[in-house]
Amino acid sequence: MKYIGGYKSASRRHETFPTRDDDNVIRxxxxxxxxxxxxxxEEITAIEEGIADIKAGRVRSLPDVMKDLGDDKIIKSRTS
Known part of the structure; x- marks a missing residue:
């Protein structure tokens, strides 16, 4: 049996597909x-600056940024 795209049904979720071409999937x-x-x-410089900011602790959490933007209720509703 060869798996050809799409969604597997719940009853077949854990079924093994022995002839599936794993090398093709990986490729x-x-x-x-x-x-x-x-x-x-310029992109390399920006990446290096970002890494330096992270190492220096100059980061903010998503909830803090969302709060500043007035969207903190969205975060609270998704985590509740």
Whole structure:
């Protein structure tokens, strides 16, 4: 049996698909994650600045940012 996309039914959720081509799945995932555009020097600088901010503790939680933006009720409703 070969699995060809779509959603598996609940009764078949844990079924093994012995002829599934795992190498093909892995290859497709790897290719979809590939970005052929080079990172610009400006992007590298921004990434390095972000890492430095994290290491220095200059971070804020999402609930704090949402509160500042007036959207804290959305966060509270999703965590309640």
């Amino acid at each position: 497709r995932l790897a290719e979809s994650a590939y970005d052929d555009e080079p990172i610009t020097p």
